[in-house]
Structures are given as C-alpha cells and as structure tokens.
Amino acid sequence: MTDHQFGPFGITTGLDSSADSLTAARAAEELGYPVIWLSGGPLPGLQTIADLVGATTSIKFVSGILAVVKYGAADVSTMYADLEATAPGRFTVGLGGAHGAKPLATLNAYLDELDVPVERRVLAALGPRMLELARERSAGAYPFLTTAAYSAEARKVLGPDKLLAVSHLVVPETGADRARAIARDTISFFTQIPGYAASLKRQGFSQSDLSELPDHMVDSLAAWGSPADIKAKLTEHLAAGADHVAVNVITGVTGPQPIEHWQALAPVLLG
DSSP states (O other): OOOOSOOSEEEEEOOOSSHHHHHHHHHHHHHTOOEEEEOTTTOOOHHHHHHHHHHOSSOEEEETTEETTTSOHHHHHHHHHHHHHHSTTSEEEEEEOOOSSOHHHHHHHHHHHOOSOGGGEEEOOOSHHHHHHHHHHSSEEOOBSOOHHHHHHHHHHHOTTSEEEEEEEEEOOSSHHHHHHHHHHHHHHHTTSHHHHHHHHHTTOOHHHHHHOOHHHHHHHEEESSHHHHHHHHHHHHHHTOSEEEEEEOOSOOSSOOHHHHHHHHHHHHO
16 A cells, blocks of 8 residues: 555644634644545635645645646646645645546546646546546545545555555544434435546445435445444445545534544544
C-alpha cells in the first residue's frame, strides 16, 4: 500500500473561506488530524483552498472533489503550482464529476491538460473502469458510500501500490433509531444519483434496498455508536485494504462544523 502521509484517519467536510471555516480547519489541525478532504459541493471556488492552506501550518488538504466540468485544468494547475511554491506537499488535487455520455474520455482529456504530478492527484472512482483509470493516471482512488467489501475489491483493481482513501459517513449517536434516521436522510439523497445508485447495486444492494434503506444497508454505509464503535467500523475498511478513511461526520443539523465530534473521536482515532 502507498504512503501519502495521510495516516489511517482524516476528515471529510465542506469548508469555505469564512472565519468559521478557517477556525474549523485550525481546530482539526490542533487536534492532530493529518488531512482534510474538502467536499466539492460546498466549495465556493479554488481561492478557498489557498485560504485554508494559508490559515493553517501543517495539515494537508485534498479537494474531494473538484468537478472537472466546473474547474478548468489550467486554473487547477496554476493553483497547485502556487501552493506548491508557498506550502509544498500540503495540497493534493482530487478530481471527478465527469458527467455525460463519455466520462472516461472527459477525464482522460482533462488529465492530459492537467499539469500536476501523477502522485499528487486522485480520482473519485467508484466503478471498475474508473478505478482502472485511477490506477493508471493518478495516485489512487477516493470512493464514497462504499462498504468494506468494496474496499477489498477496489484494492484488487488498484493493485498494492496505489492509494485507496475512503470517505465514510459517521453519525455520533449511540441510539440506533436516531443514528439510522440521520444516516438515512443523507444516504437517500445519493440513491437518487445514477452513479451512486449503480455503485450500490454493484455492491450487492437491491433496488428495494435503495428504496427502503433497511438497517443492514445503513449499518454498512454509516458508522455510529460510541467513538470505539465508530473506530471499529471504520477499521473494517483498513483491514479490507484501504490505506485511509476520511471521517464524514453528519449530525442531522446543517451549518456548524462538527468540531466537538472531531474532538471526541480524536483520542480514539489518532491515539
């Protein structure tokens, strides 16, 4: 397995350039998390990445992900070069979002233009062909909404030397009903997106599973319970072949960053 100095556990979250977001990034750094994977949807623009790097001193950032249909390769290349000059080694380019009839061709053309070293770019791969592209043209893959069994299969496709970093939902609730309700609310959104629906079916979930979100499905895709329970669930990915798990804390409340939950998990995940 590859070593990108991300450690076994990091954070997935959406940040912008606001004072609250910069404070959250500094808090994650002070807690000892080695990397933040920046959710692409909430990201307002490339400048935010530079702002976050500038507001911190050592924590790494990965764009997880930049949609190639939104951010031009030339602009991403320039930002990477600028950050590498001022904060070397702290930013890795995560790419995806190649929608349309020929996503592989779209990504290949984008990578042809992108002036970023292969070892400093990852792809948000889900399906086998995208995993193969990640293996051939990037440092590795960054899948989301996947089971530990998926990690084992992805490792086979990627081979032993490529990065497999998994973003996994975490619900900091010990009550099963409450935890599963929060997880279902998030998972149900993604089951409506064709790429994720296809991925879930490849992982063995049925159409009725996607419609009903039974307990066994929710428990496969979201970790909940005590910090120790959560670590045990996340570690299943590592045991199956993943190098790194990015902790995507969801609380059922939108807005504030879950700093208190990062803090509660840190002694268990990073100790």
